[in-house]
Amino acid sequence: MSMEEKQNSQTSLDFNQNIFKPTSREEIVEIVKNCYKKNIPLEINGLKSKNKIGRNFQSEKTLDLSEYKGIIDYKPEELYIKVKSGTSLKEIIEELDKNNQQLAFEPNDFGYLFSGESNSGSIGGVVSCNFAGSRRFKVGSVRDHILGFQGINGKGETIKSGGTVVKNVTGYDLSKLVSGSFGTLTILTELSIKVLPKPETSKTLIIKNPHLKKALDFLGKALSSSTDPSGGVFYPDYFGKNFVLNDLTHDGGLTAIRIEGPINSVDQRLNRLSKELNLLDQELSILDNEQSFIFWSRTKNLEVFKSLKSNLLRIVLPASETLQVIQKLKNFEIKYFIDWGGSLIWASLDQLNTKILSEIRDIVKKHQGYITLIKVEEDLKASADIFTIDPIKYKISEKIKRSFDPKRIFNPGKMYTGI
Amino acid sequence: MSSLQMPKVDNAIMSKKDKIALDLRNIINTKNVLSNPDELRPFETDGLTAYRQMPLLVVMPETVKEVSQILKYCNENKVKVVPRGAGTGLSGGSMPLEDCVLMAMGKFNKIIEIDYENRCVVTQPCVTNLAITHAVQDKGFYYAPDPSSQIACSIGGNVAENSGGVHSLKYGATTNNLLGIEVVLMDGTVTKFGGKAMDAEGYDFLGLMTGSEGLLGVITEVTVKILKSPEVVKAALVGFPSIEDAGNCVAEIIAEGCIPAGMEIMDKALTKATNDYSKAGYPTDAEAMMIVEFDGTEHEVEAYIQKTKEIAEKNNSSSLKISKSNEERLKFWAGRKAAFPACGVLAPDYMCMDGSIPRGKLAEVLNEISRLSKKYNLPVANAFHAGDGNLHPLIMFDANDKESLRKCEEFGADILKYCVKVGGALTGEHGVGIEKRELMCEAFNDRDIQQQLTIKVALDPNSLLNPGKVYPILRKCAEEGRVHVHGGKTKFPDIPRF
Numbered sequence: 001m002s003m004e005e006k007q008n009s010q011t012s013l014d015f016n017q018n019i020f021k022p023t024s025r026e027e028i029v030e031i032v033k034n035c036y037k038k039n040i041p042l043e044i045n046g047l048k049s050k051n052k053i054g055r056n057f058q059s060e061k062t063l064d065l066s067e068y069k070g071i072i073d074y075k076p077e078e079l080y081i082k083v084k085s086g087t088s089l090k091e092i093i094e095e096l097d098k099n100n101q102q103l104a105f106e107p108n109d110f111g112y113l114f115s116g117e118s119n120s121g122s123i124g125g126v127v128s129c130n131f132a133g134s135r136r137f138k139v140g141s142v143r144d145h146i147l148g149f150q151g152i153n154g155k156g157e158t159i160k161s162g163g164t165v166v167k168n169v170t171g172y173d174l175s176k177l178v179s180g181s182f183g184t185l186t187i188l189t190e191l192s193i194k195v196l197p198k199p200e201t202s203k204t205l206i207i208k209n210p211h212l213k214k215a216l217d218f219l220g221k222a223l224s225s226s227t228d229p230s231g232g233v234f235y236p237d238y239f240g241k242n243f244v245l246n247d248l249t250h251d252g253g254l255t256a257i258r259i260e261g262p263i264n265s266v267d268q269r270l271n272r273l274s275k276e277l278n279l280l281d282q283e284l285s286i287l288d289n290e291q292s293f294i295f296w297s298r299t300k301n302l303e304v305f306k307s308l309k310s311n312l313l314r315i316v317l318p319a320s321e322t323l324q325v326i327q328k329l330k331n332f333e334i335k336y337f338i339d340w341g342g343s344l345i346w347a348s349l350d351q352l353n354t355k356i357l358s359e360i361r362d363i364v365k366k367h368q369g370y371i372t373l374i375k376v377e378e379d380l381k382a383s384a385d386i387f388t389i390d391p392i393k394y395k396i397s398e399k400i401k402r403s404f405d406p407k408r409i410f411n412p413g414k415m416y417t418g419i
Numbered sequence: 420m421s422s423l424q425m426p427k428v429d430n431a432i433m434s435k436k437d438k439i440a441l442d443l444r445n446i447i448n449t450k451n452v453l454s455n456p457d458e459l460r461p462f463e464t465d466g467l468t469a470y471r472q473m474p475l476l477v478v479m480p481e482t483v484k485e486v487s488q489i490l491k492y493c494n495e496n497k498v499k500v501v502p503r504g505a506g507t508g509l510s511g512g513s514m515p516l517e518d519c520v521l522m523a524m525g526k527f528n529k530i531i532e533i534d535y536e537n538r539c540v541v542t543q544p545c546v547t548n549l550a551i552t553h554a555v556q557d558k559g560f561y562y563a564p565d566p567s568s569q570i571a572c573s574i575g576g577n578v579a580e581n582s583g584g585v586h587s588l589k590y591g592a593t594t595n596n597l598l599g600i601e602v603v604l605m606d607g608t609v610t611k612f613g614g615k616a617m618d619a620e621g622y623d624f625l626g627l628m629t630g631s632e633g634l635l636g637v638i639t640e641v642t643v644k645i646l647k648s649p650e651v652v653k654a655a656l657v658g659f660p661s662i663e664d665a666g667n668c669v670a671e672i673i674a675e676g677c678i679p680a681g682m683e684i685m686d687k688a689l690t691k692a693t694n695d696y697s698k699a700g701y702p703t704d705a706e707a708m709m710i711v712e713f714d715g716t717e718h719e720v721e722a723y724i725q726k727t728k729e730i731a732e733k734n735n736s737s738s739l740k741i742s743k744s745n746e747e748r749l750k751f752w753a754g755r756k757a758a759f760p761a762c763g764v765l766a767p768d769y770m771c772m773d774g775s776i777p778r779g780k781l782a783e784v785l786n787e788i789s790r791l792s793k794k795y796n797l798p799v800a801n802a803f804h805a806g807d808g809n810l811h812p813l814i815m816f817d818a819n820d821k822e823s824l825r826k827c828e829e830f831g832a833d834i835l836k837y838c839v840k841v842g843g844a845l846t847g848e849h850g851v852g853i854e855k856r857e858l859m860c861e862a863f864n865d866r867d868i869q870q871q872l873t874i875k876v877a878l879d880p881n882s883l884l885n886p887g888k889v890y891p892i893l894r895k896c897a898e899e900g901r902v903h904v905h906g907g908k909t910k911f912p913d914i915p916r917f
Binding site: 169177225344 | 608670673674869889
């Protein structure tokens with residue numbers, strides 16, 4: 001009997017229960033081995049902040065990882081933190097705060113959207129969904145910050161990839177593959193994540209401006225300048241009132257550009273940016289550190305869509321295509337805002353059905369982008385594709401799924417039918 | 420070194436050489452199929468020149484369709500294929516097999532599109548890394564990852580190896596600067612992963628392919644992001660009385676929230692060797708020397724340089740020089756970039772290792788290397804991408820002396836094992852290739868490796884694409900590898916390394 005088997009035999013799991021709440025890796029291994037043996041599909045959950053994203057699927061049992069939590073190792077000077085997958089993002093951020101460090105990818109908090117209050121979820125969920133916030137164009141996505149992981153594959157075997165050092169090209173980079181796989185490849189157990197120092201200061205230049213075309217022009221120029229912005233958004237008129245801040249002297253449509261770094265440098269770059277964007281005739285506000293933080297938190301939290309009753313689409317495009325796509329989407333009465341300096345559209349629609357969805361998908365595809373359905377009414381969810389995929393990639397995805405989870409017991413069908 | 424075990428040669432394929440050449444000449448232009456030994460010779464090795472093997476044939480496709488048809492043909496006829504870009508790799512990733520068709524991608528050498536609006540470049544894979552920067556620098560842009568062989572290495576090879584460079588601490592390696600690729604799988608399937616839109620939905624095949632060392636597909640197009648060049652770049656040259664002081668200084672700079680564009684350390688042996696070689700003005704009396712570079716706006720760079728100065732002084736720095744001009748900054752780097760030839764002067768041969776370690780373990784690892792140096796009675800000089808923990812010890816030996824070579828190999832393997840032991844990795848940026856293949860079990864257990872192999876099988880069921888690379892094929896993990904340079908001569912002696 002191997003050491004692992006010995007450890008397994010020490011757990012006393014009741015397999016008649018429908019929800020497993022493991023606290024150790026050994027328990028997870030035992031659960032998965034049992035499910036593998038008996039072909040039992042498992043729904044995998046963390047803190048359920050994003051579990052409504054994805055297709056509905058049949059599962060016999062639920063694996064709730066909310067009690068599989070804790071910080072294993074945090075080395076501020078080595079710029080990494082190693083945690084168990086069920087650890088809340090909140091706990092991780094609080095720990096990093098103590099050393100003035102952060103997760104630079106500022107992941108979205110979907111709690112406001114789905115439940116009206118903050119729930120930033122577990123780190124396992126954040127990695128599994130790979131939704132990065134406003135710094136995306138500067139620092140990369142969630143997956144770019146995952147140094148390594150340990151997980152359990154569909155046969156109950158513990159596997160690992162990567163490590164805790166930033167430079168590592170030993171073997172396939174499976175950390176990338178599991179990021180954004182919505183729990184369909186492995187059950188993540190441990191994650192080593194790159195952390196970075198918080199910038200000394202953060203300021204935000206806000207330009208009063210209701211016009212998308214002008215906004216995209218500002219954002220494009222800012223991102224192509226040497227002022228090194230770390231955020232660029234546009235909110236149309238109807239969302240302007242959501243940002244009541246002391247330093248914000250106007251309401252209505254706004255373009256916001258964030259500059260971070262040492263204080264002198266931030267001021268120098270803000271001046272330069274104003275000149276390069278030729279803003280002399282514009283009504284401007286500058287948010288200082290604290291208010292800048294509030295502004296970008298609200299953006300990250302999708303607070304303009306708090307407790308949204310209708311549908312929400314996440315549309316990613318090359319920035320050059322955004323104007324045309326928005327113009328075409330106006331026929332569908334969308335309410336939207338733009339993030340990622342012009343490359344990401346968050347759009348809500350009151351009316352959405354398979355026909356409209358298919359028309360919107362065609363438009364976005366034509367402009368080299370893709371749509372993810374973040375929130376849709378239950379009727380539509382049962383029939384619509386939440387993610388898009390072409391036949392070739394479907395075939396490859398099927399093979400990759402089988403290589404990790406041969407009996408399709410992890411979140412089967414959450415991303416695509418048959419995967 | 421020459422007795423490296425490779426996958427079993429398929430004699431049936433060997434005997435059908437003429438037929439295969441004829442079939443391939445029906446697929447692509449006749450002159451793009453090479454079969455004479457004289458024509459094959461230039462392809463017998465890559466940047467890891469210690470290993471040489473003539474391929475069965477060389478094909479030089481010109482279109483994606485040709486790549487697809489060749490792979491489909493080889494898949495159906497069970498012919499092994501080894502893809503090759505510029506052939507500058509340091510781990511033997513594109514070393515041929517006796518019974519393989521070597522697919523040389525050299526004709527894919529054009530930049531397809533420069534898209535300033537979306538800040539990206541779409542290019543064919545055999546365009547060199549530096550050519551991308553050259554194509555966009557007149558508009559003030561550049562491509563960030565900068566392996567030191569960037570003048571010659573291809574962008575497709577960079578993707579295959581996930582190449583880094585001195586600036587990867589701040590700007591990331593290839594994988595963090597890549598938006599999309601077009602790939603041909605072994606069965607001939609052509610597909611695109613990613614594109615100008617960020618973070619394509621579904622499984623991250625772009626991330627999987629990057630650094631997969633040519634085992635999963637042949638790259639036929641690459642889309643990379645480009646950045647606006649920083650306004651100001653300055654470097655500081657700092658001497659320390661001990662490796663510990665230098666290591667502590669690095670850790671403190673990082674902990675203070677400064678992320679330098681590059682941060683390099685050399686030990687006394689290498690500082691002296693490179694200074695003698697390139698007259699870079701290094702503090703040769705220092706036990707360790709650090710070059711730290713910051714980029715950004717003027718105020719930003721000044722603020723960071725000031726902070727670095729304070730931290731260096733606190734950590735007992737014995738000398739400190741700040742570059743006053745771009746010429747002086749480049750002079751600081753000149754010695755560092757000449758580390759290979761400088762070592763070539765000191766010994767008949769040297770091997771360059773490529774381990775990754777936690778930054779804080781620098782002193783411990785260097786002490787261990789020093790202990791091993793005495794144990795094996797071979798001199799060693801150390802260069803270190805200190806910012807991201809990537810260590811490049813250069814072991815000096817004499818390849819004509821078999822005992823010296825054996826000792827050098829053991830020494831190298833001991834270093835890499837120690838890197839793994841302290842929480843590091845076998846390779847930071849050179850790749851596993853054939854070089855560190857048998858050391859993989861130091862980093863991974865059987866199940867980890869098996870999981871990776873099932874992915875390989877999923878995409879290449881007959882294991883025909885670049886077999887014998889990355890994953891161990893010996894029963895027992897042998898201790899082989901490292902970059903072997905004879906008489907100071909690499910395949911491309913003029914290309915700066917690491």
